[in-house]
Amino acid sequence: MAALGAPLRTLRALLRELRHAAGRSYRDSPAYRHVLAAFRAHRVTSEKLCRAQQELHFQAATYLCLLRSVREHEALHREYHGKGERSPQEVAGLVGFRLPQQPGGKG
């Protein structure tokens, strides 16, 4: 079985990610309620090493990885790849120049 750590930690991190994803009304979102309900339902079982519990924990950890990675990927995309080309004015400004003003247009 994969090394997952404490289920409570995974749950907290997952709920935090859902909060980021959902925005204002995150507590009413279906995902938030589903995750909480699933964790509550599997909390008390007759077996100590409940297979279903481990499966749920693994699923939660996987979903957490998905949400986190998508958020980080989007942030990196915005930072490095989302800005498009610079305008000619900006390019000139990089080396301290300004584009000439030609009232009659070019040529």
Place this chain on the structure above:
Amino acid sequence: LPRPPPVAAGSGPVGPCGRRAYAPPAERKRFYQNVSISQGEGGFEINLDHRKLKTPQAKLFTVPSEALAIAVATEWDSQRDTIKFYTMHLTTLCNTALDNPTQRNKTQLIRAAVKFLETDTVCYRVDEPPALAELQKNEWDPVVAWAEKRYNVTIGSSTSILGPNIPASTKETFVSHLASYNMWALQGIEFVITQLKSLILSLSLIDRHITVEKAVLLSRLEEEYQIRRWGNVEWAHDYDLCELRARTAAGTLFVHLCSESSTVKHKLLQD
């Protein structure tokens, strides 16, 4: 006057012959307020305001699992001003399962998956530099050993350019194991294998032997080695890492949610 070619109901880039290729536009403005789930005849459906979500081939979007539907709905609901389709991995996987654009049947999918074993990342070793060869041995040998034990097969590894020599019986074992998954789960499995470039790592992940982060790390072992040596470039390395993690996590979750059994419910109700 010549008639203009008919435009598809959902707007998108129109190809030179007037038909849209199987690729949605990268971004689109968010056009809905509320996302909700409903249960229909074929399964669970996603509603964007009052409209039902459809696949790129205009089929009704239905998924067999409620948890999967909730996750897809969350993807749609977490879009802000623009819909970034390239971040909606679960939606994409569902679309692929529903439309099957490559038109492959179960046998073809399984064959494509098992074919990867011949060039499996964890079996394909280097001779030098010795530090990397050592790292591959330490990190990859345990996973190969696990797979050999779990499936009772011989796999081995190789430094030859031809790759490892996989016995036919090994391939048959994996073929019959994969045949036990349904079509949806198989689409997910094939997707994960294509991302990780390894059948063994994918099975290890789907059998919950390793986490997604660990599987991605093992898949990118040589990259990680080079990064540690020469330095990390955030806009390339981290970018690729996050994307690979996201896709692998989506694929794994997709497989598990599509092959779930709900026998647990019975036990809890009895308590």
